[in-house]
Amino acid sequence: MSAREPDAGRAAGADDVAPGFRTNGTVGAVAPEPGTNPAGAAAASGEGTGPAGSTAAPEGRAGSVAGPGMDTAAASSAGELEHSEPVVVPTEHGTFSTVGWRVPVPSGVPAAEHLSLSAPPPPEEAHLPPLVRLHSECLTGDVLGSWRCDCGPQLHLAMERVARHGGTVLYLRNHEGRGIGLINKLRAYKLQDGGADTVDANTLLGLPAEARDYTAAGRILAAMGLTEIRLLSNNPDKVAKLEALGITVTQMVPHEVHARHENIDYLRTKRDRMHHHLTHLTPGENS
Known part of the structure; x- marks a missing residue:
C-alpha cells in the first residue's frame, strides 16, 4: 500500500482521541475573547457554520487584525496579522473551512504565509476543547510522499481526525527540516545516508537539531479564539512552547503512525x- 493512500501509515486506534497525556490545563469549551476573530472557535464548536461545515467569515472584512490579548504597543511592535476570508475546501479526507494567514517577520524578510483547515465537531464532542494539529511544512513528505519521514501520513491522519472530531489543522510554512530549510534538509539526508542520525546530521552542518519557532502558531491560534486546546502531537516540547505563548494545552493526544523500514x-x-x-516502532506494520 502506498503512503499516499488514505489508510497508509495510520496507527491502530487512530479514531480514538480520548486517551492522551494530561497537562495542567482545565478541560472546557473554548469561547473567543472580546475582539478576537471568532472563525476558529466557530469551526470548533459548530456555531456559525454554513454548508459543508464552512465557517462564517470573521467579523468585518478580511485583512489586517491585531492579535487578541495584545496591547497597541505590542501589536505595533509585532506587526499586524493578516488573514483571508474562510473558503470551503473539499478534500479526500474531509471538507474544511480554510483560512490563509500572513504573519509579519523581521523587517526585510518576506512575511510568512500559513494555512488553517477547520471543521466543526459532532454534537457529542462539542463540549470538549478543540483538537489542534500543528503541522510543519515538509515538501518531501507532504507532497512527494517520501518514506524517509512520517510527515505525509501524519498530515493525512490529522486531516481525517479533525474532519471527524472537529478542530483545526494549522499548516505552518517555513518549518522545512525542523526549521533548517529544504536545501539543508537534503544535505542532512546525505549525512544520514553515511550513518549519522537526524540530530547529529544537523550538528555536523552547524545547525540546531530543532530550529522551529511557534510564535506564528501562537498568534494565529489566539486570533482564532483557540486558546484552550487538545493538541494532536507526540512531542512534549511542542506543548511546552505553546504553553509559553499563552495557549493552554489540556491534553496531548497521541498522533502516531506506523513505522516503515525506510x-x-x-x-x-x-x-x-x-x-x-512513540510506541509503534515495528517497521512494516502498515505495509
Whole structure:
C-alpha cells in the first residue's frame, strides 16, 4: 500500500482521541475573547457554520487584525496579522473551512504565509476543547510522499481526525527540516545516508537539531479564539512552547503512525534523543 493512500501509515486506534497525556490545563469549551476573530472557535464548536461545515467569515472584512490579548504597543511592535476570508475546501479526507494567514517577520524578510483547515465537531464532542494539529511544512513528505519521514501520513491522519472530531489543522510554512530549510534538509539526508542520525546530521552542518519557532502558531491560534486546546502531537516540547505563548494545552493526544523500514531509524532517534512519545516502532506494520 502506498503512503499516499488514505489508510497508509495510520496507527491502530487512530479514531480514538480520548486517551492522551494530561497537562495542567482545565478541560472546557473554548469561547473567543472580546475582539478576537471568532472563525476558529466557530469551526470548533459548530456555531456559525454554513454548508459543508464552512465557517462564517470573521467579523468585518478580511485583512489586517491585531492579535487578541495584545496591547497597541505590542501589536505595533509585532506587526499586524493578516488573514483571508474562510473558503470551503473539499478534500479526500474531509471538507474544511480554510483560512490563509500572513504573519509579519523581521523587517526585510518576506512575511510568512500559513494555512488553517477547520471543521466543526459532532454534537457529542462539542463540549470538549478543540483538537489542534500543528503541522510543519515538509515538501518531501507532504507532497512527494517520501518514506524517509512520517510527515505525509501524519498530515493525512490529522486531516481525517479533525474532519471527524472537529478542530483545526494549522499548516505552518517555513518549518522545512525542523526549521533548517529544504536545501539543508537534503544535505542532512546525505549525512544520514553515511550513518549519522537526524540530530547529529544537523550538528555536523552547524545547525540546531530543532530550529522551529511557534510564535506564528501562537498568534494565529489566539486570533482564532483557540486558546484552550487538545493538541494532536507526540512531542512534549511542542506543548511546552505553546504553553509559553499563552495557549493552554489540556491534553496531548497521541498522533502516531506506523513505522516503515525506510524511516524506522529516524523515528527511533526522535523517541530516544528528542523525547517524542512513540510506541509503534515495528517497521512494516502498515505495509
